[in-house]
Amino acid sequence: MKFKTIIEPFRIKTVQPIRQTTREERERLLQKAHYNVFLLKADDVLIDLLTDSGTGAMSAQQWSGMMLGDESYAGASSFYKFEAAVKKITGFEHVLPCHQGRAAERILFGCMLKPGDVVPNNTHFDTTRAHVEYRGAKALDIPIPEGRDPALIHPFKGNMDLQALEKILQGKQVPLVVITVTNNSNGGQPVSMANIRQASEICHRYNVPLILDCARFAENAWFIKIREDGYANKTPLEIAQEMFQYADGACMSAKKDGMANIGGFLAIKDDDKLAKQCKDVLILTEGFSTYGGLAGYDLEALAVGLQEVLHEDYLEYRIRSVAYLGEKLTECGIPIVQPPGGHAIYIDAKAMLPHIPSNQFPAWALTLALYVEGGVRSVELGGMMFGKNDANPAEPNSAMELVRLAFPRRTYTQSHIDYVSEVLYHVNSIKDTIRGVKIVEAPAVLPHFSAKMAPV
Structure with a gap:
């Protein structure tokens, strides 16, 4: 028998006191x-x-993994565990660790944007918009019309307006397109697999790369599983892998669905030239490419968290x-x-x-x-x-x-x-x-x- 109550799938081991105030x-x-x-x-x-963001509790497996943290400056074993976890989910060739998501945005946009560019997004979040505008580009939000009505019930209100996207690509200077999953600024609403796939097809017709802002990729995968036809029998990992299949790169604040207190990454599918350019900036501003501003124990925690979030x-x-x-x-x-x-x-x-x-x-x-x-x-x-x-x-x-x-x-x-x-x-x-x-x-x-x- 399946019972009605959904319990927390964990036990509490350590507690932190909360101070009462008047x-x-x-x-x-x-x-x-x-x-x-x-x-x-x-x-x-x-x-x-x-x-x-970074405010969650870590698991016993994450804490124990942190004790294995390799703090070598270059080539630390902790990085390769982290890299393997990211590659398993995204399938991308190049993985650059960063201290958090805004660092990934700064590096990518610094390499790809110039004044006068336009960056379409289903809806930019605050740091994403700020980094676009800091480069002199315009951050353009194009959610579907249903996403602009708070009271309306719709299964995928986070979707991008594809007609608006095609129109923008026909007439604007667009170096990249971003889809945020889930759509944080629009109520944490999910984006459907069909919308990601169709946006990818449109972008690639115009030779414009599609980037996923994937801070909450696992939550988005779960919504696809329970709401979109054809995905009920797929695992969250399989759904996430398909989402990334349609993208050319990703920025992630791993302080969300990385289940850790700090960290993030920039991942690029197969553009070796762009990856090298981003890696050079990473080394200049964040740290060597196998630690990217993170301690080895942070990379260990992320390697475990990226697996646990898909349970x-x-x-x-x-x-x-x-x-x-x-x-x-x-x-x-x-x-x-x-x-x-x-x-x-x-x-x-x-x-x-x-x-x-x-x-x-x-x-x-x-x-x-x-x-x-x-x-x-x-x-x-x-x-x-x-x-x-x-x-x-x-x-x-x-x-x-x-x-x-x-x-x-x-x-x-x-x-x-x-x-x-x-x-x-x-x-x-x-x-x-x-x-x-x-x-x-x-x-x-x-x-x-x-x-x-x-x-x-």
């Missing part, structure tokens, strides 16, 4: 942090859903945990991006707080309320993260105002998530009292990380 303390701490949850101390956060019991539990919170919020009328994504719940702050105009950052305001009322740290994906609209500088660049509650891997239990839902129920009951915010001081690039804000 509402009055949190008000003072938030003021001291200039009303930016990034500037809070982690010890002052009760439930930390700011990001799923079906883990993926079933992972996706179900996120959906569980999504269902609870939907039941009480809190608007979220539907259906729930793979690594996070995204609250539609524009719909929840219609009294706050976009230029007063409703999603940012909601992150402050969640922290003050319950000690829950989340992150804004809206007008602050994605900057100003070039066509209308008075308005934010983002079409949506989302608050992301990202689930660290293997970190919180069901009771933690039940507590988060209670906090959200309470915030929803007082939502009319939440005020917008204004910018006091912010850098031009990636402003959300260090901006100083104030209530309106």
Whole structure:
């Protein structure tokens, strides 16, 4: 008999205490942090859903593997274990380790982009967009129309608009195309295998390489398995291998589906010239090509994590945990991006707080309320993260105002998530009292990380 409850496919061996705070303390701490949850101390956060990047718990196998870490400067055995794990999944010839995903983006875009170029993506995330724009190129988001409607139910809202892609390739200076799996900025929504395959066919007709931003490739593979015809009997590994088969390269922040606290890679299928160029930059800026800014024990942890992330019991539990919170919020009328994504719940702050105009950052305001009322740290994906609209500088660049509650891997239990839902129920009951915010001081690039804000 198959039972209804999906349990965590692990036992807890080591615990870390969480410090309780009062509402009055949190008000003072938030003021001291200039009303930016990034500037809070982690010890002052009760439930930390700011990001799923590098914040998960590692397995006993990963910790034991770290004891085998080879810290040789060149040719370390730990690198070859890591390389083998990446090659098994991607099938790519060239694997360059990096300290995290943004390093892979910086190296690749530095070698391939020049001012005036256009880079289409289903939806760029923050660092990807910043690295494109830093090179003087334009980051162009072309999600399918369904992906722009938070409330709409669609199995693959992360898909790229293929008609828009072909039109861009016909008339723009495009050195590469990127597909982000899953589509983080669009609610953690998956991309179908059919969409990846068709995008690949279009790109290759125009001799333009297709790059996967694959931080959450395993979660995307699981959605394909359970939602797309013809994949139910395939393993997540087989599905992932097919995804990469259609691409020419990949950038990965392995702090997500690498199941580790640090690390990433740039992988290139068969372009030896590009690989050499990227390797030269890697050596200049990250470290030698067999460690890339990582310790040997980090490479060992990644080699194990890249295998564990494809276990079906883990993926079933992972996706179900996120959906569980999504269902609870939907039941009480809190608007979220539907259906729930793979690594996070995204609250539609524009719909929840219609009294706050976009230029007063409703999603940012909601992150402050969640922290003050319950000690829950989340992150804004809206007008602050994605900057100003070039066509209308008075308005934010983002079409949506989302608050992301990202689930660290293997970190919180069901009771933690039940507590988060209670906090959200309470915030929803007082939502009319939440005020917008204004910018006091912010850098031009990636402003959300260090901006100083104030209530309106």
